Amino acid sequence: MKDRIELWHDSEVLGGIDLLRAECRTCRYDAHAHDAFVIAAFRAGAQKYSIAGARGVTSPGTVMIIPPGEVHTGERAARDGGWIYSALYPSAAALDRLSSELFTAPHGGLDLGTTFLIEDEALAQTLLSAVDVAARSAEAMRRQEAIGRALALLVRRHGRSTRPLAPRRLVPAPIQRGIDYIMGNLDRRLAIAEVAIQVGLSEFHVMRLFKARTGMTVHQYVVHRRLEAARAALARGIPPAEAAARYGFYDQSHFTGHFRRAFGTTPRRYADACR
Template sequence: MANSDTIQLWHDRHLLGGTDVLKARCQSYRYAPHAHDFFVVAAFSDGAQKHRIAHMHGVALPGSVMIIPPGEVHTGESAARDVSWSYSAFYPSAASLERLAEGLYGTARGSLDFGTSFLIEDREMAQRLVAAADVAASCPDLVGRQEAVLGAFEMLIRRYGRRAHFSHISSPPKAPIQRSLDYIREQLAERLSIEEIAGQSGLSEFHFMRLFKQQTGMTVHQYVNNLRLEAAKAMLVAGMPAACVAANVGFYDQSHFIGHFRKAFGLTPNRYASACR
């Protein structure tokens, strides 16, 4: 990663039931296609970031708030060469946001949903989220951190949350590909091959790879590495030494793991682990 990029990423188990928090200023750094099993709530404060979320392309400017539901594939990079962009982000689970919504709305039917637009122009909301991330980064007092973050998310849910019976924007993978996805998750720590993954779907390797990308938005390799890296983060948060994590999630060796982790998150596994609270 170039010196023009500054990325802070850490996990705070006391916020929103446990969430990663990010503060970043990026210029050359770019996010390859990836997805999470949790929400991404990001607020932009400077520059311009171009992105793809699901099949939608856009540019996030200062004062923008981005809300990406779990499972949606997305990318991100500078909107113009040699121009930086700054943002802050939280990565709460759907369950944690549901608990907040129940406190605000009661137990109305339907799950929490933020509509079909991934990008919202709301300078006040963006500033509130950025300020909450600043407090989460610098405040040693737990009550102070929780108050700032919960206040920002209460504002977000009141303004943009709604109850919906169907919240998926993208269609889930069809049964043959889903069988392969389940197999990948079950065998994540093993040495996987295209042949055996495709075999779970009953498709030829070439046909499988083509359908896999169409239905997931990622190549097989991107998908496997994405799952391994998210599993690695969870192990680091739980206190497992970084030197032991690589083998537990299926990377060939420690240097292979560190390289992929740095490319995906902009920092080393040890730096991430040491910043967690």
């Protein structure tokens, strides 16, 4: 049986959110990260995952929470198996806004803990149902209510208010300069040597620090940032060919290959499904 993956952007929910429904039989997600949270609920089967170096296996009725920027992978847990799941990708700002309305105490920020996998069948079913509604309903209000209720249940059951705001994990200044340089040059080919010049360190030192601080190689990080930028452009209505050229992919097939490996679908299918 083939993989069936639906990934789309809904601009009318929470200021814009990506949503996914998937039946994975053979797909394998290479190491990547997202700018938003990943909130995934598992309906059937088992996925073997690695998140920020932590490894485990999902089961039906579990919920996975991956904070923005955490590098993760996913593949089938059994050779002849697969897994069925749905996922929501809310921004940290959207979840903070939601939690500020739910917590009555002075609110500094939302803390969803450090456990990537939660056993909560009721929450999993609510999340799965919400994504199903979002996939088939043409009424924006109904989609907004379904997603809002599901995420509110997540926050009430597993979130807590922090005060003051939890400190952000700071990236050392040299690597931050490299990241800033990459972000400003996504439209062209980059070499580690030029990133190293911006950072003021040797190429070897840059490669070692990048892996230690971001969880990705320099090349993986560049591809990740290009894919995130291109995906946002597709959601705004930019044609796939233009998005590929704008963000440094050599040609359409190169772009499509990377997009499929990261997100399980093609740029065209994603663009066509966006609302």
